[in-house]
Amino acid sequence: MKKLLIPVLCLVVxxxxxxxxxxxxxxxxxxxxxxxFSSADLATIMEGMMPSxxxxxxxxxxxxxxxxxxxxxxxAKELKNETDEHINTRLILEKMRTRMINEGFADFxxxxxxxxxxxxxxxxxxxxxxxxxxxxxxxxxxxxxxxRGTISNIRKVEGRQNYNYINVTLNIFEVETLLIKWTDExxxxxxxxxxxxx
Amino acid sequence: MxxxxxxxxxxxxxxxxxxxxxxxxxxxxxxxxRYDEALANIDKLVSDSxxxxxxxxxxxxxxxxxxxxxxxxxxxxxxxxxxRLLEIESTISVAGAIQSVIVNPTMGEYESEPHEKIMISSYxxxxxxxxxxxxxxxVERNRLIGRLDQHVNGLxxxxxxxxxxxFARYLAAVLYEIEGRADDARIExxxxxxxxxxxxxETVNTDLRELVVFAEMGRAPVKVSTEIRGYLQKDxxxxxGFFNLPGxxxxxxxxxxxxxxxxxxxxxxxxxxxxPRCVRQExxxxxxxxxxxxxxxxxxxxxxxxxxxxxxxxxxxxxxTLVKAAFRTYLKTIAQTKLGDDDDAAxxxxxxxxxxxxxxxxxxxxxxxxLPAEIAFYRMECPPGRHTVRIDYFGEGGEPVGSSDEVxxxxxxxxxxxxxxx
Numbered sequence: 284m285k286k287l288l289i290p291v292l293c294l295v296v297x298x299x300x301x302x303x304x305x306x307x308x309x310x311x312x313x314x315x316x317x318x319x320f321s322s323a324d325l326a327t328i329m330e331g332m333m334p335s336x337x338x339x340x341x342x343x344x345x346x347x348x349x350x351x352x353x354x355x356x357x358x359a360k361e362l363k364n365e366t367d368e369h370i371n372t373r374l375i376l377e378k379m380r381t382r383m384i385n386e387g388f389a390d391f392x393x394x395x396x397x398x399x400x401x402x403x404x405x406x407x408x409x410x411x412x413x414x415x416x417x418x419x420x421x422x423x424x425x426x427x428x429x430x431r432g433t434i435s436n437i438r439k440v441e442g443r444q445n446y447n448y449i450n451v452t453l454n455i456f457e458v459e460t461l462l463i464k465w466t467d468e469x470x471x472x473x474x475x476x477x478x479x480x481x
Numbered sequence: 482m483x484x485x486x487x488x489x490x491x492x493x494x495x496x497x498x499x500x501x502x503x504x505x506x507x508x509x510x511x512x513x514x515r516y517d518e519a520l521a522n523i524d525k526l527v528s529d530s531x532x533x534x535x536x537x538x539x540x541x542x543x544x545x546x547x548x549x550x551x552x553x554x555x556x557x558x559x560x561x562x563x564x565r566l567l568e569i570e571s572t573i574s575v576a577g578a579i580q581s582v583i584v585n586p587t588m589g590e591y592e593s594e595p596h597e598k599i600m601i602s603s604y605x606x607x608x609x610x611x612x613x614x615x616x617x618x619x620v621e622r623n624r625l626i627g628r629l630d631q632h633v634n635g636l637x638x639x640x641x642x643x644x645x646x647x648f649a650r651y652l653a654a655v656l657y658e659i660e661g662r663a664d665d666a667r668i669e670x671x672x673x674x675x676x677x678x679x680x681x682x683e684t685v686n687t688d689l690r691e692l693v694v695f696a697e698m699g700r701a702p703v704k705v706s707t708e709i710r711g712y713l714q715k716d717x718x719x720x721x722g723f724f725n726l727p728g729x730x731x732x733x734x735x736x737x738x739x740x741x742x743x744x745x746x747x748x749x750x751x752x753x754x755x756x757p758r759c760v761r762q763e764x765x766x767x768x769x770x771x772x773x774x775x776x777x778x779x780x781x782x783x784x785x786x787x788x789x790x791x792x793x794x795x796x797x798x799x800x801x802t803l804v805k806a807a808f809r810t811y812l813k814t815i816a817q818t819k820l821g822d823d824d825d826a827a828x829x830x831x832x833x834x835x836x837x838x839x840x841x842x843x844x845x846x847x848x849x850x851x852l853p854a855e856i857a858f859y860r861m862e863c864p865p866g867r868h869t870v871r872i873d874y875f876g877e878g879g880e881p882v883g884s885s886d887e888v889x890x891x892x893x894x895x896x897x898x899x900x901x902x903x
Binding site: 365 | 568569570571572573574575616617619620623624626627631
């Protein structure tokens with residue numbers, strides 16, 4: 284009995300030791316760590332949304348009607364977050380914008396650069412600058428469309444199991460008419476199970 | 482007898498301060514409204530704390546920060562604590578469990594009670610709301626509703642009224658109203674009405690300009706360690722020793738002739754039976770009247786009796802706690818008698834360890850101590866513009882016992898305002 288108990292006691296007394304370890308993760312093959320929203324979900328959303336936008340009749344029709352020109356769009360300030368997680372939803376919208384610009388789907392006005400641009404225009408209008416080369420006022424382009432959306436979830440926690448359904452719905456509406464020109468959703472559900480010991 | 486005296490000294494010398502004892506000064510400062518001093522004190526406790534108490538102390542600090550108006554700091558502390566408490570929920574630490582049995586239950590990491598986890602989300606919601614982050618507050622409201630459902634659905638039907646947290650539901654309902662989600666608000670108000678008939682508004686009107694004031698009153702009950710300590714030794718054909726009972730000034734000596742046949746070594750047996758006692762805190766404030774723009778509006782109504790919830794949780798867990806305490810006492814006695822009965826090194830080691838661990842045994846007195854005893858509320862229609870609000874508190878006999886700080890708030894033309902007075 285004592286011979287058995289002594290090593291057990293030693294094990295209890297000796298806490299596990301270990302240093303921090305760092306490993307590079309390939310974003311392309313990254314998987315979600317648990318049931319919560321994760322960086323891997325951004326790729327899932329892009330994979331679902333980008334082909335849908337590419338194939339939408341709205342973009343093709345716009346280009347056909349405007350001599351091959353791309354539509355000018357604006358991002359909503361953020362995706363409406365109806366989940367139970369604090370998510371940087373702006374990241375989703377900005378990732379969409381990056382892909383849409385790089386793939387030639389649309390031009391975007393920078394919704395966050397207005398004050399900065401105004402400051403520059405005002406400065407360049409002063410005698411500090413060469414007025415012949417200064418940026419001219421009155422050339423801002425107004426957005427005809429806005430990209431916006433909502434992210435929602437339904438979570439169920441049962442003991443050590445955490446079920447989470449996430450839905451991301453994006454849409455593009457026309458500023459003049461409020462008509463939705465394109466919309467799609469990406470949804471996924473996963474369950475994470477905690478280890479019973481820690 | 483020399484060994485007995487040594488044992489007595491050991492018992493008196495090694496007792497560590499319990500969590501309740503460590504928090505006493507911070508609690509006094511906090512409930513006295515001296516938030517800066519309470520924060521200075523708790524900062525030291527956090528920096529000196531072991532990993533076992535760290536997240537509980539973050540809860541305490543988060544609560545003090547919330548009361549002090551340091552909303553960002555409150556969010557950081559409460560979120561860090563919540564993340565860890567949810568991470569360890571429904572899991573077991575093998576090392577912690579063994580240490581809890583062998584040494585004492587404070588050796589395990591603190592795992593908060595379900596109603597405490599709901600209060601974390603409630604306070605996070607308030608912190609986001611009061612700092613002006615509507616989106617953040619709505620996210621916390623969503624988390625809160627999820628936690629409430631998880632908590633209440635896991636309870637037997639007869640326990641649901643005792644362990645529900647109406648304050649959290651009311652807070653969530655008000656935020657649903659602010660967001661224009663009348664149906665969601667109605668569901669929460671109906672749940673509150675089942676718990677506390679007449680408390681919820683009769684109809685949900687999301688367009689009505691209303692002020693909702695939540696005020697905390699009194700201190701949550703604390704746990705204190707109750708320890709029955711003693712020493713038994715064989716003296717010829719007799720049994721001698723002493724008991725140190727809770728509340729007694731001096732050890733009670735005893736001498737039992739004819740009990741020398743018990744299997745006790747000459748070194749005797751040191752034992753401790755320690756269990757927590759839930760102690761309600763003295764109440765000075767028994768109610769309050771809301772004063773808005775210098776005019777008395779009315780008396781606050783009790784929304785949540787957190788003291789009763791804490792006592793109900795304690796009573797539910799008392800049985801298993803006593804069984805665990807008895808098991809610890811038994812193990813340490815076994816170490817000194819059955820395992821420590823040889824003259825070899827291992828036997829001596831078990832004997833000494835058994836005595837030492839018996840001496841350091843104490844109950845787990847950890848709980849979130851900066852929680853209030855009660856949360857009261859007042860709701861009224863309010864014209865737009867800037868207003869001031871305070872609460873005049875009264876004692877048991879209706880006598881005035883002081884006032885809260887005066888808080889200024891802005892009533893928008895299309896919404897509801899929430900004021901929190903800790």
